[in-house]
Amino acid sequence: MNNRKLFIVLSLVPALLLVLVFTCYPFFKGIVMAFQEYKLFDLNNVPFVGFDNFKAAFDDPKFMHALTNSAYWVFVSLFFQFVIGFALALLLKKPFRGRGIYQGFVFYSWALSGFLIGMIWKWIFNSQMGPVNDILMRLGIIDERIGFLSDPKWAMVSVIVANVWYGIAFFAIMLLAALQSVPGELYEAADMDGAGTVRQLFSVTLPYIMPTVITTTLLRAIWIFNDPTIIYGMTNGGPAGSTHVLSSFMLDKIIYAGDYGAASAVGVIMIGILLLYTIFYLSVTRSEKVGDF
């Protein structure tokens, strides 16, 4: 019996060590740094400064702007990613010629790095040299070029469009897998009861894949919230900070200011927001099967 316990403990050690070294340590270090004046310029002198970093963040209008932008960024992106991804999954469910290749194209964007996607979309939206303006001009839809990334009115819309494009593939993949697990008999039964296509979608398909929907939307919301890469690549938060979300704002503090203390404070605030959001979301949706894919 003792031997068995020892075996269990020893077997757990590698996993625990990995988690400790690569997850717990950075996490706690980050929290500690949030309370320090930790700047790259002077690493020999990192005093504790209490809540100064947090105060500075909430006093900064740029931070508050990034906070509201984060809400748009997450919910608008998530909504369109889900709706379009779901539509694609429904289309891809039925076999047709060339489905494999088509699926490859749909899933392709998911394989790219966010930063690269940002760089590509930056060129697509460029008002002097980008194809979007060129096409709109040639079609006669607009007379003057639109500064998609230079006009604060358009910039946030533009980065969200790029993000929607990026995330559609994720929902298409996950929901397609879930759709394929819906038993065919359910549809046969629904047919016999006289349910039409729309009715079937809402009374059979959606309830059946609900656990997947809840898990994927929750995960995706967290990822979008945490992902600065597309914004960093496309606008770098500009013009004049109008497209900063919390994650890109945090990155900005590290890359340009070398201020790890301020960045960590923003990070801790983000963790708090995500924690509250997750608790809220899961208690509202209250599904027992969440986590089953």
Added chain:
Amino acid sequence: MRRHGRKTVGLLLSGVMMLSVLAGCGGNNSTDGESANGGGKSDGETVKLRMVESLTSPKRTELLQKMIDQFETENPTIQVELISPPFDQADNKIRTMLAGKQDLDVMEVRDLNVAEFVNNKYTEPLDAYAAKWSDYATVTATAKSVGTVGENLYFMPSGLYLRQMFYRQDWLKEKGLEVPETWQELVDTAAALTDSSKNRYGFSFRGGPGSNGTTDTMILSYNGDNVNLDDSQFTKDGKTIYSTPEAKQAMELYMKLYKEASPPDSINWGFSEQVQAFTSGVTGILLQDPDVIQSLQQSMDEGTWATAPMPKGPNGKALMAAGASGWGIPSYSKHKEEAWKLIEFMSSPKQNTAFSKDYGLIPVHTAAAEDEFFKTGPYKTLLDMGNQPDVFVSYKPAFQYPGTGQWGQVSAESQQSFLLGKTSLDDLLKKWDEYWANEKTKMQK
């Protein structure tokens, strides 16, 4: 029996995994120990140097490797391992290596971060080594000055960057315009070249990262003689350069430059869009460093473009600063002698001139100015500017202030807000003035 066997295998496996994890954690210490031994026995044995570059690009890495190969042939007892992190992450990677005291003997230091490295005691002063080097006498004063912090030389520049004007010769000719010599002329000329219906604009504006390359240059040149050249964010009477009426004039003109002569989209452009707009025929005037010369030569027809000196302020002066990166030695390196030997080799007139030609830089030795290559073509203006130190006045950038690192971002963002009409000119200059006055106070503490 079978069960028991499986358990034993499981135990063994978990033991092995744990060991390997522990070994992974201790990795740093063991290599440190090894190299310490290696350092002690370096006489007669092969020494392995580790070198890291920062401004990585495929072409540059190739050029560096070529120099290293030659060095290794001449010095069979020294081997060099070149580490080339991608440009965007390189400086952070170097910082991490330095903070963790990882084996490193030669590193690329930049004018932007040398003060930070010195402040954290990461870099070795090179004066004692340079004193013994015969070619040091011909190193230009500018090159020495860029690599110096306080009294000491901390890195040996591998070449200098200096901004100049690139313009579309054919466009100016077509409109019968002269090459602009002052900022006012530049704005007028650029406005005359602009025709938005043809998607043609006078100036390759850069309102995104790096915009202070234009705003600060304009404000400095407008302040002219009044600038304290050794502490260039301040005037001779100790006020910031942003607090003067000249700064206001400069920024009024800057607004005009954006509104009347630049693509509206350029408010968020960085380096690549700025250069691309010029090479693809969207914009007519570009202010850039010599490392763009090769891409201009590749993508534009000869005769369509030419170079000219930087524009001057209203009092006939242009303030300029040469930028540079170069080679330094980490303070904890165990092979400093060999490391210097490599730096000396790469900085020799022969190697440095060849590198500068291949990559598009100004060489660090005075003798190179006699080279035909630099006396003709697009490099000529750079030497011309250097030969008129009274007109093109050289200043020392304020890299010693901790706030320099963030300045580019602060400046770019508030400048965008000004161009968009969200911040008034007075508020903008007040913000910049406060930023630098604050830096000064922190420095004096």
